[in-house]
Amino acid sequence: MKLIGSLTSPFVRKIRILLAEENIPYEFLLDDVWGTDSNVAQYNPLGQVPCLIFDSGYTLYDSSVIEDYLEEITPLHAPYNSTARLEVKKWAALTGGLTEAAIKIRMEQLRPADKQMQSWIDRQQLKIDRGLVVLEEQLTHHLWCANNAYSVADVAVVCFLNWLDFRLPEIDWRNAHPNLVKLSDYLNAQAAYSETLPRLA
Template identity: 40%
Template sequence: MKLIGSLTSPFVRKVRIVMAEKKLDYQLVLEDVWGSDTILKMNPLGKVPCLVMEGQDSITGAVFDSRVIVEYVDTLSPVGKLIPERGRERCEVRTWEALADGIMDAAILARQERHWPHRSDTQRSAAWEDRQLAKVHAGLAAMSQGLGEKAWCSGSHFSLADISVGCALGWLSFRFPEIAWRETHPNLARHMDKLSQRQSFIDTPPTA
C-alpha cells in the first residue's frame, strides 16, 4: 500500500500512527497539496491523506479521508484493535475522533487565514480567525473535561480516541505554540506526555 501525504498534516500523522500500531507495512509518498497536482489523480478533492491499494494507480483504487482510512486499516490486522466493533464504546471512540478532527479543521482554517500567501493583509479577516480559534479553545475544554483523571480517553485501554487527541495536541504545539493548552489543561499535558513515549508517536512528529 502507498500512503500519499505530508509530514505537516495531523490527519496524515493519525493514519501513520494507526498503521504503526497495527504493524502494517506501507510506502509513504510525500506530496505538497498546494504545489502538485499528483494527489488529484487519486483523490478528486486534492487532500491528504490518501491510501492507494497495492497495484492500483487510479481513483478507483484509492481510499481517502483519514476517518475512512483508519477504519479500514483497523480491519487489516488483529493486532491492537483501535476501534470497538459496535455499541456505545464504538460511538464514544468515534466521537473523540470527531472532536479532535474538528479542532484540527478549525486550527488549519485559522492558520490559512493568517498565513495564506495568496491573500493580502487587507483581505484577511481577524473575525474569521478568532471564530476558528474559539472552536479550538472550546474543543480543548471539552477534551479536558471528557478525559478528567482517566488513564485513557475511552474505555480502559489505548484506542483511536487517544491517537486522535494526540495528533490534535501535537499539531497545536507545532503550529500554534501561543495556545498554552498545557498550562490551561494540565490533564491533557499529562496524557500527551504519556502518548509521546509510544514509538508510533516518536516516529511521526510534525515537521515543516
C-alpha cells in the first residue's frame, strides 16, 4: 500500500499517525500538490493529498474515507457502537472544518496584499475562534474529545493545532486554551506524533 502525501499537510499527518499506531506498513510517496510535477491528480481528480493506493491499483481519498478504511481493518480509533461512533465523527468533522478554514486563511495570505479579501480571512478566523472555544470546553470535562476515549478526533485536533503553529503562528491558541495545550503536549511526546510534526523537508 502506498500513501501519497506531503510533510506539511495536516490531513496527511493524521493518516500517518493512524497508520503508525495501527502498525500498518506502507510506502510514503512525497508529492507537492502545488508543484508542476505533482502526480496525485492521476489518482485523485481533486488533486489533493492524502491519497491511498492499493497494490491492486484501487485508490481511496479524502482523509475521512481513508480513516474509515483503516478503522475497518484495525479498529483502534473509533468505537463500533453507532452513537459513540457518531460522536467521534462529529468532533473529527468539526476539526476537519477548522483545518480547512485555517488553510483558506493561509491561501489568502499568499495572494498579493492588494488582492486579499480581509472579510474572507475574518470569516475563517471566526470559525477557528469559535471552534477552539468549543474544543477547549469539551476538554474541560473530558480527557479526550469524544466518549472519554482516545480516538481519531483527538488525532485530528492535534494535527490542526500543530499546523496552526507551523503556518499561522500569529494565531495564539495556547494562551487561552490550556486543555488543548495539554492534549497537544501529551500526544506530541509520542513517536507517531513527534516524527510527523509538520516540516518543510
